[in-house]
Amino acid sequence: MFASAYQLAQTIRDRQISAVEVLDAHLAQIAKHNAKLNAICTLDEERARQRAKLADEALAKGENWGILHGVPITIKDCFETALLRTTSGYKPLKDYIPEQDATVVARLRAAGAIIMGKTNPAELASDWQGINDLFPVVNNPWNLNYTPGGSSSGSAAAIAAGLSPLDLGDDFGGSIRQPAHFCGIYGLKPTDRRVPTTGHIPELPGMPRCIRQMLTVGPFARSVEDLRLC
Numbered sequence: 001m002f003a004s005a006y007q008l009a010q011t012i013r014d015r016q017i018s019a020v021e022v023l024d025a026h027l028a029q030i031a032k033h034n035a036k037l038n039a040i041c042t043l044d045e046e047r048a049r050q051r052a053k054l055a056d057e058a059l060a061k062g063e064n065w066g067i068l069h070g071v072p073i074t075i076k077d078c079f080e081t082a083l084l085r086t087t088s089g090y091k092p093l094k095d096y097i098p099e100q101d102a103t104v105v106a107r108l109r110a111a112g113a114i115i116m117g118k119t120n121p122a123e124l125a126s127d128w129q130g131i132n133d134l135f136p137v138v139n140n141p142w143n144l145n146y147t148p149g150g151s152s153s154g155s156a157a158a159i160a161a162g163l164s165p166l167d168l169g170d171d172f173g174g175s176i177r178q179p180a181h182f183c184g185i186y187g188l189k190p191t192d193r194r195v196p197t198t199g200h201i202p203e204l205p206g207m208p209r210c211i212r213q214m215l216t217v218g219p220f221a222r223s224v225e226d227l228r229l230c
Helices: 005-013 019-037 045-060 103-110 153-160 177-183 224-229
Strands: 040-043 072-076 114-119 166-171 216-221
Touching: 005 019, 005 045, 005 224, 019 040, 019 045, 019 072, 019 114, 040 153, 045 114, 072 103, 072 153, 103 114, 103 166, 114 153, 153 166, 153 177, 153 216, 216 224
Parallel strands: 072 114, 072 166
Antiparallel strands: 040 114, 166 216
16 A cells, blocks of 8 residues: 555556555545545546546557556645535635636646545644635644644545645645645745646635745655655
């Protein structure tokens, strides 16, 4: 359950294990532990299974979708995901379903990744703990009485607990760096403007883009190799 994303990608490509089997293993881990952690706030199990099956069928025909072919991942619930609820932990967005992916989400899909769910953030990515009015508070996998940090609380908790091999978060004032440290995993805050922030909430849907400096998008993982891969 704690294999790295690059190892999973290689074993799936080599057909030593199927994308469906990898997804099933992570869904089982989620079913076992997420009720205590509250790391994943929206699970997209049905579509993830459909996509994993297609990934295996593609490999059987000699097709390769990219470097993350068939690897299940999670996305912080501050990034728009097409046809999948995106709330940023903000009550007015509790039923918001975007029509298209954030740029970074689209790129991960294009690399073959399978999005199996969204991870629980602080409200509008603006707290040091995983607290919002929509979902239960996120707990640290190493000690449920402790916070995993924030605002990418669910992202770090999910990676540390083996619920996901790779997660995409954001960082303005420490939202990747602090929870990665609190949960004992790896996180990267890239150079400002190196990675597009289009489709990130905040800004709220339909509002002008105002946060153009310092906000960055980066990965959570259990190895430096996986940060590089993402």
